Amino acid sequence: MTAMWRVLVVFCTLSVLSLSYGGDIKAKSCSDVRQAYTAKGFSLVNVPHQEMSGEHLRVCPQGYTCCTSDMEDKLGQQSKLEFENLVEETSHTLRTTFVSRHKKFDEFFLELLDNSEKSLNDMFTRTYGKLYMQNSEVFLDLFTELKRYYTGGNVNLDEMLNDFWSRLLERMFQLLNSQYHFTDDYLECISKYTDQLKPFGDVPRKLKAQVTRAFIAARTFVQGLMVGREVANRVAKVNVAPACIRALTKMLYCPYCRGLPGLKPCQNYCQNVMRGCLANQADLDPEWNLFIGAWVIGASLISQGH
Template identity: 50%
Template sequence: MCPQGPTCCTITMEENLASLSAQETEGLIREAGRSLQASFNSLHRSFDTYFTELHGRSERSLQEVLSSLGPLYSQNTRLFAELYTDLRQYYRGSALNLDENLSDFWSRLLERTFKASAPTDVTLSEDYFECVAKQQETLRPFGDIPRDMKTKVIRSFVTARSFVQGLLVSADVVKKVSQVSLAEECTKALMKLIYCPHCRGLASVKPCSNYCSNVMKGCLANQADLDPVWQELIDTMIQVASSFSTEPSLDVVLSSIPVRIYQAVHYLQENMDTFTAKVFQICGTPGEPGTGSPTTHEQKKKSGSLTALDHKPSPTAGLRLEIQVSELSSKLREMRQYWVQLPVALCSKVAAGSNSQDNCWNGITKSRYLPGVMGDGLANQINNPEVDLDITKPIMKIRQQIMQLKIMNNRLKDALEGNDVDFQDASEDISGSGSGMCLSGQCARSRPGLYAYAPETNPVGGAAIVYISVCNLPLLLPFTILLLQR
């Protein structure tokens, strides 16, 4: 492995030193990877703690804000608690369709509010309540509040969940890529770089920096191919982090949920007579003639009317969010060029300084290193004088991680549009909602990075994930034959 000439190393010693150089370099790569993983995990803990506190504070304010609803709140605390449970589970990655869950909450709240306002001597059947619920879209009993709140809550929770998934996926990719073993060609090059000077009696002479760069760029060529999609993912994550402070900001959306519910009930009670009259026209008048008339509702409304409530967020909440976004963005930018800077970082530990470039180990003797430095990535190593790589044979484990980064990047971009790709159906005409709808309402989820490997998403139409079942294979055969003929 070492240049021919006087040497104090036997063939066996060279083989042992070559193995040692590979182990030491792999150890440095894993050490750098662990440091980056720790940074991602720190960001995840920081944001998760912040978001969980926001969610908990909003839930704790329920009783304070909604207690004035009287029995409508005290007798339906489970309904409101389940809303927050669903939101929490969705953020944690549960297979919930947030759009449907929020719609179901407002339907159930309408039923309870309508029931509370009805005369006590009238029994309303399940079928009647179902008819009332169906009028929600056309009659809009809560005004525009449900639609407005749904849009903002979905946007906030989709971006928050996608962001934490992005942090976890990035850390997982770093872990897996950092554990990839070095190729045999790289082992020989590292031996020549690090220990051949010892065999020539030049143990104190460090490798030339450009020489080291070529060796490390060759050894880490596949890893450097992560760079374009890695930088794009980091940029998208910074965009998502910045979106948290876009009006309405993340903290305002979460803290205002109880107030928006209160305002919706207040709106319905103020307009209960009009709504009830329209429901009676469509669903029929329940009970005996005359019961449940507008006059009865008017009396009830006056006896238990509500006062409109304005939401006033904490004065320090905005400052804390601003600090959170700033820290996230700053630390993410520091990670942006990790894969192309990794060879430089490794060489800083083994190569000579800039003042010793005429008296450094150049792979043959103590002298200046003349060849130029190769570019980054596998394709640029075709003429690498130090590492003989077959650029047509990329490392598949690393290619799989590149695909994972692309998938996560697509999810984050969809999150910026308020779309949850995990719920996007393959058929655009079936899915009429921006957040995506599943036919059964229970959509299969493949959480990236820590979970099952998912196929790459289709960026068209909200980045729908298309799953091909066995029953569709006969339809694909003619198309496949046509492609093979071409």
């Protein structure tokens, strides 16, 4: 069930199940209205004690009424406020879920990357000592670029990994032939034949496949969480159209003006009004469900280490 459908169900359930206290349909007194009106936090100044002619009303029926023009305006504003608050509250869990999941995954993946860099650095330092330390920037640059890719940087993974192996080959070739001096053109020529020479065997191909798969999945997943959060934030900020406010006021508060503050709308009526107010959000429903489905599958695959 989508967040917008939950808004509809919750709002209409609350409207129908709200406690209604008696008001005689034939009664001319506005005492019940005054009690309900002040319970909403409004002042009773200029609120009538008895029904009066309602020609001044613009939203509610213009028969005998307990509402002044000011009351009708305030009840319209109250309808809008209650609707906005309900949408905000209902979508809050969804939004906080995206935020917390993004934070946890981001911290987890960056920690994983940092630990990998540290482990490799410690192992190579123990194994090759000063020789590695003098050339460690090749590996440091690799991890810097991997982090930049993951965080949304404009990095071509394939080109970056190819460049890493080319740089590593040039360094090793120079170290193994330290008695000679090689020009940049000569070293560049050597790096061009890396695929044919295969000085590192099949390691570059296997590593490229593993790194590319892992980082594309991680970056796509974390960006999906960010997109979901932004969509949820925007959808939660409902632009309440004047027609929606009128419909909400008629449904929720025009009974006040008729002297029947306890009268509540039927379920179908309430749902129709809510569908109209959430029409724009409802258009997102198919795409949103596809996004959530893909996100759940992605989370499952990553958690399984695929």
